[in-house]
Amino acid sequence: MITLQDCQQRDATDPLGSLRKLFSIPPGVIYLDGNSLGVMPKAAAARAADVITQEWGVGLIRSWNSAGWFNLPQRLGNRIAPLIGAGPDEVVVTDTTSINLYKVLSAALTIAAQDAPQRRVVVSERSNFPTDLYIAEGLCKERGYTLQLVEPEEIGAALTSKLAILMLTHVNYRTGAMHDMAAVTAAAHAAGALVVWDLAHSAGAVPVDLTGAKADFSIGCGYKYLNGGPGAPAFVWVNPQHADRFWQPLSGWWGHAKPFEFTPDYKPAAGITRYLCGTQPIVSMSLLECGLDGFKAAQELGGMAALRSKSLALTDLYIDLVEQRCAGYGLGLATPREHALRGSQVCLTREHTAEGSGAFAIVQALIARGVIGDFRAGDGVRHKDILRFGFTPLYIGYEDVWNAVEQLRQVLESGEWQQPQFNQKHEVT
Amino acid sequence: MITLQDCQQRDATDPLGSLRKLFSIPPGVIYLDGNSLGVMPKAAAARAADVITQEWGVGLIRSWNSAGWFNLPQRLGNRIAPLIGAGPDEVVVTDTTSINLYKVLSAALTIAAQDAPQRRVVVSERSNFPTDLYIAEGLCKERGYTLQLVEPEEIGAALTSKLAILMLTHVNYRTGAMHDMAAVTAAAHAAGALVVWDLAHSAGAVPVDLTGAKADFSIGCGYKYLNGGPGAPAFVWVNPQHADRFWQPLSGWWGHAKPFEFTPDYKPAAGITRYLCGTQPIVSMSLLECGLDGFKAAQELGGMAALRSKSLALTDLYIDLVEQRCAGYGLGLATPREHALRGSQVCLTREHTAEGSGAFAIVQALIARGVIGDFRAGDGVRHKDILRFGFTPLYIGYEDVWNAVEQLRQVLESGEWQQPQFNQKHEVT
Numbered sequence: 014m015i016t017l018q019d020c021q022q023r024d025a026t027d028p029l030g031s032l033r034k035l036f037s038i039p040p041g042v043i044y045l046d047g048n049s050l051g052v053m054p055k056a057a058a059a060r061a062a063d064v065i066t067q068e069w070g071v072g073l074i075r076s077w078n079s080a081g082w083f084n085l086p087q088r089l090g091n092r093i094a095p096l097i098g099a100g101p102d103e104v105v106v107t108d109t110t111s112i113n114l115y116k117v118l119s120a121a122l123t124i125a126a127q128d129a130p131q132r133r134v135v136v137s138e139r140s141n142f143p144t145d146l147y148i149a150e151g152l153c154k155e156r157g158y159t160l161q162l163v164e165p166e167e168i169g170a171a172l173t174s175k176l177a178i179l180m181l182t183h184v185n186y187r188t189g190a191m192h193d194m195a196a197v198t199a200a201a202h203a204a205g206a207l208v209v210w211d212l213a214h215s216a217g218a219v220p221v222d223l224t225g226a227k228a229d230f231s232i233g234c235g236y237k238y239l240n241g242g243p244g245a246p247a248f249v250w251v252n253p254q255h256a257d258r259f260w261q262p263l264s265g266w267w268g269h270a271k272p273f274e275f276t277p278d279y280k281p282a283a284g285i286t287r288y289l290c291g292t293q294p295i296v297s298m299s300l301l302e303c304g305l306d307g308f309k310a311a312q313e314l315g316g317m318a319a320l321r322s323k324s325l326a327l328t329d330l331y332i333d334l335v336e337q338r339c340a341g342y343g344l345g346l347a348t349p350r351e352h353a354l355r356g357s358q359v360c361l362t363r364e365h366t367a368e369g370s371g372a373f374a375i376v377q378a379l380i381a382r383g384v385i386g387d388f389r390a391g392d393g394v395r396h397k398d399i400l401r402f403g404f405t406p407l408y409i410g411y412e413d414v415w416n417a418v419e420q421l422r423q424v425l426e427s428g429e430w431q432q433p434q435f436n437q438k439h440e441v442t
Numbered sequence: 443m444i445t446l447q448d449c450q451q452r453d454a455t456d457p458l459g460s461l462r463k464l465f466s467i468p469p470g471v472i473y474l475d476g477n478s479l480g481v482m483p484k485a486a487a488a489r490a491a492d493v494i495t496q497e498w499g500v501g502l503i504r505s506w507n508s509a510g511w512f513n514l515p516q517r518l519g520n521r522i523a524p525l526i527g528a529g530p531d532e533v534v535v536t537d538t539t540s541i542n543l544y545k546v547l548s549a550a551l552t553i554a555a556q557d558a559p560q561r562r563v564v565v566s567e568r569s570n571f572p573t574d575l576y577i578a579e580g581l582c583k584e585r586g587y588t589l590q591l592v593e594p595e596e597i598g599a600a601l602t603s604k605l606a607i608l609m610l611t612h613v614n615y616r617t618g619a620m621h622d623m624a625a626v627t628a629a630a631h632a633a634g635a636l637v638v639w640d641l642a643h644s645a646g647a648v649p650v651d652l653t654g655a656k657a658d659f660s661i662g663c664g665y666k667y668l669n670g671g672p673g674a675p676a677f678v679w680v681n682p683q684h685a686d687r688f689w690q691p692l693s694g695w696w697g698h699a700k701p702f703e704f705t706p707d708y709k710p711a712a713g714i715t716r717y718l719c720g721t722q723p724i725v726s727m728s729l730l731e732c733g734l735d736g737f738k739a740a741q742e743l744g745g746m747a748a749l750r751s752k753s754l755a756l757t758d759l760y761i762d763l764v765e766q767r768c769a770g771y772g773l774g775l776a777t778p779r780e781h782a783l784r785g786s787q788v789c790l791t792r793e794h795t796a797e798g799s800g801a802f803a804i805v806q807a808l809i810a811r812g813v814i815g816d817f818r819a820g821d822g823v824r825h826k827d828i829l830r831f832g833f834t835p836l837y838i839g840y841e842d843v844w845n846a847v848e849q850l851r852q853v854l855e856s857g858e859w860q861q862p863q864f865n866q867k868h869e870v871t
Contacts, residue, residue: 039502053495053498058490061491062487065729066482068672070466070482070486073479074478076672077479077672108537108541109537111721112537112719115719139706143706144694147693152691236721244722244723245723262544262580262584264579265577266571272572274819276572277570279576291540292665295671295726296723297723297727298673298723380504385504
């Protein structure tokens with residue numbers, strides 16, 4: 014049996030334990046939603062104040078050069094690159110995940126149309142994050158492709174001679190299940206298709222090696238595990254073998270070879286810079302640098318490998334403690350137990366009865382107690398309702414896990430989640 | 443002859459003079475570049491600190507609802523609407539000007555292809571801001587349209603039976619010349635075409651009436667005259683008669699009718715909300731609200747009509763003083779003298795000699811003296827090099843104009859602009 018003292022002991026000897034002090038976590042809160050919006054680095058407010066009052070307020074227009082605003086997409090991209098197995102000058106930070114997906118999927122479709130025009134199918138997972146599917150749906154309609162949605166176990170069978178592009182999210186947002194990027198990419202390549210990876214729930218959470226996997230295109234999110242702040246700009250990577258082949262269609266001036274010559278015709282910049290479009294939100298983008306400083310500090314303590322070890326230890330502990338202390342309340346596990354198949358979150362299910370699963374209300378009752386996770390509705394068929402908990406090894410400790418499970422146990426034992434105020438749904442992201 | 447005392451007297455009786463105290467202008471600076479990046483509202487730093495430390499730091503994921511983050515695009519859109527003659531719930535703030543142009547031009551091309559498939563030409567101005575032309579170039583190639591670039595005086599002749607879309611920037615970024623939006627729109631409609639207006643140099647600078655002009659689509663910038671901060675998100679308006687006809691292609695989840703149902707298929711939201719795509723940069727977006735507060739304060743002092751009167755008075759004064767005090771140095775005027783044809787900036791030219799125009803170096807010498815304007819290169823044929831000065835009536839006064847001209851006079855008289863340090867070019871936006 015695992016005890017509170019065991020957890021405290023693990024915190025005391027945690028080689029990454031010192032990183033937590035870089036982040037601000039409200040008193041009384043155990044924050045298990047860093048997979049949705051990461052917490053605030055303590056340096057963020059001072060950084061914003063400097064960008065606003067000095068760079069903007071005093072430097073004004075001159076700061077595009079003197080404060081390095083104009084090259085921020087490349088500078089931040091180079092800081093993300095080592096977290097995802099990308100080379101120098103292969104990543105830019107810009108725009109949103111949805112928009113970056115539009116750019117890379119457009120480029121991938123253009124390549125496919127040229128290299129393999131008989132291939133007319135784009136495959137993705139039915140439970141991929143919806144915005145990815147919406148972007149793909151629009152592009153497929155426009156280009157005359159079929160978007161085929163499959164379950165994870167059907168991906169192998171979908172790698173046919175019709176397949177142009179396999180578009181997957183590396184770690185599933187609902188379940189935390191993780192694909193074997195290298196194996197899936199190799200299988201898709203063997204079948205003659207290109208692969209686009211969404212790293213929204215991977216970057217900063219699990220080691221990623223885009224180069225090693227020979228991936229074709231990738232995008233990801235700045236405001237989840239990278240702690241860049243609400244709506245922080247996203248990132249985009251293109252395998253250098255593809256980067257110069259085509260323009261992406263959002264051909265704005267920041268992607269121009271010589272933006273300050275103000276010529277009327279578009280000449281794309283070399284490499285990943287052509288995936289930029291318009292002027293970027295500098296204040297929000299600057300805050301992402303504070304989030305990335307957490308990974309710089311982690312680098313000296315073992316980097317992504319150490320973060321991954323702790324992440325798996327945290328999620329293992331959560332699973333073990335829920336099974337040890339919350340048995341008999343109808344909970345199940347939607348996240349794979351096998352380490353190689355698990356991201357950095359744990360998703361619980363609950364038996365569905367005539368009254369529903371209660372999962373929404375249980376999450377609300379936990380939030381009222383300061384344990385912040387989130388709820389994702391099931392489809393009533395294949396997918397059950399989910400209680401979703403993200404574990405960010407930069408700032409979550411083992412005692413946090415103990416306390417989160419203890420609060421869950423109390424919510425279930427007391428039945429307080431059945432109170433009306435916990436059943437009033439309102440929209441959350 | 444106009445005197446310094448005259449200018450001081452005009453400041454003393456300026457009904458909008460009290461607005462200047464809302465903004466932070468560095469000591470010793472006369473900022474005539476608000477048409478490129480507006481100055482910092484004094485409230486901005488405190489607003490950012492609140493968004494970061496309270497809404498993000500403490501509210502965390504809950505702030506998507508509790509702090510109104512998720513509806514910020516609509517809320518800010520409704521604050522911009524009265525500045526551009528749009529109705530309630532017709533404008534959203536989101537993404538960048540370039541990306542919003544891609545959305546509306548895509549929608550306009552889709553409408554044109556359905557309603558008038560024989561029309562295959564998009565017309566714009568050769569001296570339109572280049573990113574607009576780059577976006578149009580890409581879309582025209584993709585859709586099989588011809589992008590025809592004309593000079594302003596050739597627009598009338600370009601309104602032919604081949605014309606699908608006329609895409610113009612209301613106030614030219616180089617010269618400050620302003621189109622008659624109502625007349626041009628009516629003429630294009632009479633010719634059977636749709637009209638897309640870029641308001642980058644209009645919104646907050648000159649009165650705009652999109653509804654009155656019966657315009658079809660419009661976009662604009664948050665960081666110029668609206669003072670939203672570096673790279674502040676942009677805005678987009680679609681005439682309600684078109685808004686529900688088609689999706690724009692950047693069909694992300696923020697434009698979905700029910701984004702939190704996480705359904706795999708895309709159902710566009712009603713109205714302008716379908717022009718949203720992905721998660722927005724909340725900190726940068728929140729700062730735009732501080733910029734818009736300046737217009738709220740101006741509303742009680744006469745609003746856009748009063749701002750326009752002062753803007754014309756400032757630009758008239760600048761032109762008059764340059765002609766009065768800087769004669770004999772080869773300066774010319776690229777901005778129209780006629781009020782109805784002028785935006786809120788004045789662009790000077792200088793005679794080109796074998797050594798060039800000197801315009802770049804003169805601007806640099808002025809910047810070194812604290813008078814911040816900018817330089818735009820000519821094409822050596824039709825367009826001369828330009829010294830560009832923006833006059834933002836919210837925070838520029840008449841004595842500023844006097845002093846700006848006096849510094850220009852001294853730079854020209856002393857010949858200091860010929861010193862080597864003022865001739866080293868580096869990139870600025």
